[in-house]
Amino acid sequence: MRRYSVFAIAREAMRHHTGWERAWASPEPRASYDVVIVGAGGHGLATAYYLGKNFGITNIAVIEKGWLGGGNTGRNTTIIRSNYLQDPSAAIYDKALSLYENLSQDLNYNVMFSPRGLLMLAQTHHEVRGYLRTVHANNLQGVKTEWIGPEKVKELVPIINIHGPRYPILGALYQERGGTARHDAVAWGYARACSAMGMHIIQQCEVTGVRSEGGQVTGVETTKGHIGCKKLGIVVAGHSGQVAAMAGFRLPVESMALQALVSEPIKPCMDVVVMANTVHGYMSQSDKGEMVIGGGTDGFNNYTQRGSFHHIEETLRALIETFPMISRLKMLRQWGGIVDMTGDRSPLISKTPLAGCFINCGWGTGGFKAIPGSGWAMAELVAKGEPGPLAAEFSIDRFKEGRFIDESVAAGVAH
Amino acid sequence: MLILECPHCGIRAEETELSPGGEAHLKRFGPGSSDQEFEDYMFARKNPKGVHFERWRHAYGCGKWFIAARCTATLEVFGTYPAQTAEPPQHIIDAVKTRRPGWEGYK
Numbered sequence: 082m083r084r085y086s087v088f089a090i091a092r093e094a095m096r097h098h099t100g101w102e103r104a105w106a107s108p109e110p111r112a113s114y115d116v117v118i119v120g121a122g123g124h125g126l127a128t129a130y131y132l133g134k135n136f137g138i139t140n141i142a143v144i145e146k147g148w149l150g151g152g153n154t155g156r157n158t159t160i161i162r163s164n165y166l167q168d169p170s171a172a173i174y175d176k177a178l179s180l181y182e183n184l185s186q187d188l189n190y191n192v193m194f195s196p197r198g199l200l201m202l203a204q205t206h207h208e209v210r211g212y213l214r215t216v217h218a219n220n221l222q223g224v225k226t227e228w229i230g231p232e233k234v235k236e237l238v239p240i241i242n243i244h245g246p247r248y249p250i251l252g253a254l255y256q257e258r259g260g261t262a263r264h265d266a267v268a269w270g271y272a273r274a275c276s277a278m279g280m281h282i283i284q285q286c287e288v289t290g291v292r293s294e295g296g297q298v299t300g301v302e303t304t305k306g307h308i309g310c311k312k313l314g315i316v317v318a319g320h321s322g323q324v325a326a327m328a329g330f331r332l333p334v335e336s337m338a339l340q341a342l343v344s345e346p347i348k349p350c351m352d353v354v355v356m357a358n359t360v361h362g363y364m365s366q367s368d369k370g371e372m373v374i375g376g377g378t379d380g381f382n383n384y385t386q387r388g389s390f391h392h393i394e395e396t397l398r399a400l401i402e403t404f405p406m407i408s409r410l411k412m413l414r415q416w417g418g419i420v421d422m423t424g425d426r427s428p429l430i431s432k433t434p435l436a437g438c439f440i441n442c443g444w445g446t447g448g449f450k451a452i453p454g455s456g457w458a459m460a461e462l463v464a465k466g467e468p469g470p471l472a473a474e475f476s477i478d479r480f481k482e483g484r485f486i487d488e489s490v491a492a493g494v495a496h
Numbered sequence: 497m498l499i500l501e502c503p504h505c506g507i508r509a510e511e512t513e514l515s516p517g518g519e520a521h522l523k524r525f526g527p528g529s530s531d532q533e534f535e536d537y538m539f540a541r542k543n544p545k546g547v548h549f550e551r552w553r554h555a556y557g558c559g560k561w562f563i564a565a566r567c568t569a570t571l572e573v574f575g576t577y578p579a580q581t582a583e584p585p586q587h588i589i590d591a592v593k594t595r596r597p598g599w600e601g602y603k
Contacts, residue, residue, distance in 0.1 A: 320545070322541075322543040322545075331536075331540045331541075331542075332540070333539035333540055334541075335518075335541050335543045336543055336545075336568075380515070380516040381516040381550060382550065382568045383568055384568050384569045385568075385569065385570065385571055389497050389498070389511060390497055391497065391510075391512045424538070424539050480535055481531060481532075481535045
């Protein structure tokens with residue numbers, strides 16, 4: 082696979098752009114692989130990529146029932162941050178953020194990482210105390226965040242109304258390194274890099290069963306036939322419970338719909354990411370000029386990739402007080418994704434009761450920001466059979482042991 | 497938007513009037529149970545893609561709990577019934593079986 086570079090652009094310009102190769106190959110599956118990863122979203126592809134890059138394992142198939150990056154990777158609001166309260170969370174999310182910083186160079190693919198800065202607004206006194214605590218925790222963790230007052234918020238976000246009255250801005254938790262990236266490009270970049278290492282990305286191939294012998298995984302049944310494997314990684318987000326059931330175990334996970342929407346494109350007006358957890362709304366402006374807005378999850382189990390209208394209404398009603406100028410904006414598109422929620426709102430990167438089978442799920446409403454760190458940790462787990470320091474705390478056992486990584490209070494819903 | 501009929505007061509309420517309460521018909525485990533039983537009771541949920549029995553409260557109405565049988569893949573509702581029961585009543589089971597002939601039962 083030829084590298085993208087300024088010389089490649091010049092060369093192709095000379096021959097009317099007839100020489101660009103496909104970004105990744107679409108091969109038919111072989112009979113077996115060393116590792117099969119189920120799910121070609123960001124986390125699955127990143128797992129495959131770091132298996133190749135860090136451990137030299139390239140006899141890998143990444144199989145996907147739909148299209149590459151068509152699940153939650155293509156449905157999120159692209160926010161990247163690592164200002165988490167709990168140490169294990171801060172460690173893995175900050176690893177992810179560090180990897181994002183050089184991801185375009187690493188993958189030779191522009192993921193448009195934009196560290197534009199991120200604000201989490203404190204709109205109640207409870208939140209002020211919570212975020213002050215998070216800032217102190219982050220300082221101890223070596224994650225640079227700071228507490229800023231309302232005037233500084235207004236300086237960073239001129240379109241904001243800090244006076245309320247319902248939701249006055251009392252300050253904000255500010256992470257200067259946070260920002261956004263182009264979500265599709267993250268999936269495409271990893272896919273291209275995996276394909277270049279000789280891995281197979283097999284789309285429109287749904288897993289229908291997991292085969293095992295004597296408690297050891299031996300392969301998967303798919304709509305394209307049986308595919309054997311020595312190790313299996315299940316990285317399927319909202320459908321984790323379905324695939325886990327095929328492998329014979331249950332997960333502490335429930336699937337719910339989370340939705341987002343975008344406005345019509347407008348001139349640049351906000352060059353940071355703003356999250357308002359009290360009102361379950363967060364907003365940033367895309368490079369196309371659209372205001373990208375995320376809301377809260379529905380409270381019930383749901384596998385339909387659509388949201389409820391009343392959540393849009395609640396989110397926008399609250400955001401309009403904070404951002405009066407968006408009140409006349411037309412909303413163009415709305416969509417939903419199925420998120421996998423654990424009891425403590427932290428992910429699972431874990432061995433499973435089936436030997437050779439590993440699971441990476443439970444990222445809930447905040448998986449996009451974690452993709453590189455998650456793939457890094459999962460690759461180590463799959464390659465060595467034992468978790469490394471990043472993944473160890475995220476094992477399924479924590480629910481038996483009561484060893485929760487409780488981000489449900491720390492992060493609220495916007496996570 | 498989900499619309500469920502409250503079996504207590506008979507009102508067809510949309511979801512903003514209701515509070516979801518998670519999987520129904522859980523067997524409680526407490527003191528004296530094994531670690532595995534307690535863990536499953538606390539955290540392991542069926543999370544089915546398909547027929548699901550789920551607790552709801554008519555929060556901004558009569559305030560009472562009831563159970564809805566519905567499909568998580570299509571949002572189709574098969575019926576609702578009062579929560580004071582250990583398993584789904586026969587007419588609900590029949591309603592589900594009519595719509596989902598291949599359904600394997602609620603357990």
